[in-house]
Amino acid sequence: MRNVMPRYVLKIEYHGAGFAGWQRQKEHPSVQGTIEAALAKLEPGDHKIAAAGRTDAGVHGLAQVAHCDLVKDWDAFRLSEALNFHLRGQSVAIVDCAQVADDFHARFSALERRYLYRLISRRAPLTHDRGLAWHIKHKLDANAMQVGADRLLGRHDFTTFRSSICQAESPIKTLDQLRVEELRLPHGTEYRFHVRARSFLHNQVRSFVGTLERVGVGAWTPDEVSRALKARDRAACGPVSPPGGLYLAGVTYPEDPFA
Template identity: 65%
Template sequence: MPRYALKIEYNGGPFCGWQRQTGQPSVQGAIEAALARLEPGPHTIAAAGRTDAGVHGRGQVCHCDLQKDWEAFRLSEALNYHLKPLPVAVVAAAQVSTDWHARFSAVERRYLFRIVARRAPLTLEAGQVWRVNHDLDVAAMREGAAHLVGNHDFTTFRSVMCQALSPVKTLDALEIGTFEGPAGREIHARFQARSFLHNQVRSLIGTLERVGAGRWAPDDVKTALEARDRAACGPVSPPQGLYLTDVGYPEDPFA
């Protein structure tokens, strides 16, 4: 039974999240339903990360097992045909070894969070970025973010529903930059780590937004981190603006 890796792009707005849930639309459910149009199911796919409701994917990766030996391009084309009109697309496909796993073979995940600072409501970019109606001090946000890079106990910045066995994670990089986007000045925060805790990125962004707004000092981030207490976290950001952009493997299956 051949195994295939799929690189997935999706708009998370219409979905309850990646993970299949009874009676609710999910990205996983949409892809499994498309697979069932190609071969009798049931089909169960595994993903590199389970994104929450409203979170987008530009480089999500999952794998599936099929009976037929598909040419990768034809598989992606067939799935995209059956995914229409949902905002989900297979942007690449590749046959992989039967012991390759989208989640457990991954060695790196990267997320992007987009913030737009402007007073006017969003129209064309609505649901794609987090709009804040005040200026943000990016230099202060960078200073606060510097306390978060490295190996830490991130208890403060994980959901109380997080199922990870340990709150200790290594955040390899957190870079914050700006540029002029179509909706105005955008602030981009890019996160890189082997893995993340549930709600970790949104918790960190919500806290750093408080720093940028002048409500927190940059050193308050260090104090919150060292508290190891969820109550010390700043507000959790909304999901819009968050993208799973890349998943890294020892060998790129799509190369």
């Protein structure tokens, strides 16, 4: 049966600090629960929204995508404005909204997810970027990290870079991009890790970054990244980087629902 309720897709931006992650929880604030509560202010009742991906506690969203079904036939702009009114004071904003066909699904229709990880190297503590990047004091070799990153590209068994509580059915994934970008700052250097794949394992990106940081500082060689991958053993992974530097940066669909 086709859905008789209008379906809307939301592009969502959020600061992950203060949330126990995306997924709704009974006893802790979540991004999903916060948006569902705002929807209930517009149309009383139980609301359940589905997202392109679940982010962990402390992880941020630049362009998370979720869909919801409503009773009223809303103008998309007015819906986003009304939601943002009821989200005021929260670290969540609806940056775009559109009505979509009822067979659109934020998760299952997605072709690709893109993540960004920010790491800042400088002696002084972070102020404006505190909680928004991983802060280290030592310098890193971006070229060495890129060589190590290239060893992870393609289709592999990523058990080494998978959380022990990951619920994915298979550890086999295809990594399409892991690009290291180096940006000079007035008082340090920012390293940005651009990661792209159809889907990811739990903690996969943070495991990549923590391992590559070891390469950048010279504690690991790129060959050791290859050996860690082939080990298919979580114990072979480098340290997992903190959640505050990670952002869900975008989701790709066969057709851009916001175009």
